[in-house]
Amino acid sequence: MDNGPMDATPTAAAFRLILLSKSNPVMGCYMFWTSLLVLKMLVMSLLTARQRMKTKTYANPEDLRLSRSTEVRFGDPNVERVRRAHRNDLENILPFLLMSLAYVASGPNPLTARLLIRIGASARLIHTVVYAIIPVPQPARALAFFTTFAITCFEAGYVLVCCIKYI
């Protein structure tokens, strides 16, 4: 008497429902692009540090002896540009990552979901290049910004409809 397959079938089917696991390709895609975006955000700290050293703009007295500066300084345009780009990341990448996780957990169409995650994350990589690394004229930055913005809104709308009964 072999009831192995009989037991295995519902379990296997049921496990496909575990959306937040790496056996779900959408979750794998989310994890890959999350890593890239997190690395990108960490690089912003290094870019800020480089600008601070280059322009000797240190915000803390205890940092001054790093370059034998004599006083703290604020508001250097090169430092502030990188800091604005970094803050823009906090305002957009972190909500995008949290929203995408809830979106993955809502079980969307795999093809659509992977496409949205790839485009949304890539647009933020481009945003950093045109904002903090090689400033280019508008609307380059605005286009990159609104691409991720629109994708995050779509994901939020999808999850709102999907979970409205749990309000």
Place this chain on the structure above:
Amino acid sequence: MDNGPMDATPTAAAFRLILLSKSNPVMGCYMFWTSLLVLKMLVMSLLTARQRMKTKTYANPEDLRLSRSTEVRFGDPNVERVRRAHRNDLENILPFLLMSLAYVASGPNPLTARLLIRIGASARLIHTVVYAIIPVPQPARALAFFTTFAITCFEAGYVLVCCIKYI
């Protein structure tokens, strides 16, 4: 010989343990309110842009031609108020969302958990209204602030006790 129910029972019971899935109403509630709060945070970017256009306060040289301004400006009080509200969101909504996810994963009482998520998220919506949209006298903003603050602390305490053995 029908051993179907015998097999189904442990599987169904076990799947109720998958807390981070949309079959768990608490997770559904979390996903719904996460979407609302993420949308609210995105709206802050639009509010900032509106104030920048209204007061012609642009922080980047490449943005100037959007309104034929001639120089970058900083520190306009209307722009700064929206930016402070936005930063306050980063400081409070993002930790609240991460903390609530860990709280959902710790398997709390469903009624309590859904109530806390609803109140915590609603208080942040009110916070934005009384801070950035229609500034009202204190203590309106402080009350909204400390409601979510206290709920996040409670969730953290609950998870700390629940997971102390994994320290």
Place this chain on the structure above:
Amino acid sequence: MDNGPMDATPTAAAFRLILLSKSNPVMGCYMFWTSLLVLKMLVMSLLTARQRMKTKTYANPEDLRLSRSTEVRFGDPNVERVRRAHRNDLENILPFLLMSLAYVASGPNPLTARLLIRIGASARLIHTVVYAIIPVPQPARALAFFTTFAITCFEAGYVLVCCIKYI
């Protein structure tokens, strides 16, 4: 006829694969340290408020009557130091928490993962002490900063390799 154990074995084995559940000690460890770091971030708001009251540096007109001040003020060095430490938390703790969640979901070696989470989180607690509470000379702050920085990078690299096929 007792086929209970036969059914239980694959189910139990399969459930060990649910990495984002509190039955996974790595997830329990993540949840514990997430709670501590979130509490630490909330305390930064209280530290800022204490400095604002002590130095009567209020950024909003509606807050003035709290201490019978007559005008808004900005740029007090004690307030700004706590605010810089808080912003540094946003830039590093939130990516660390999101990255660690993806890392836990990628099924790393449990001993390594728990060690990285403990060290990464503890370094951020030390960072706050040496930055905002008792300012000490460098390189104390830099060491604490780069510890978590390096761990987050390692986790990102691990997940990138693990999920490269889902790019």
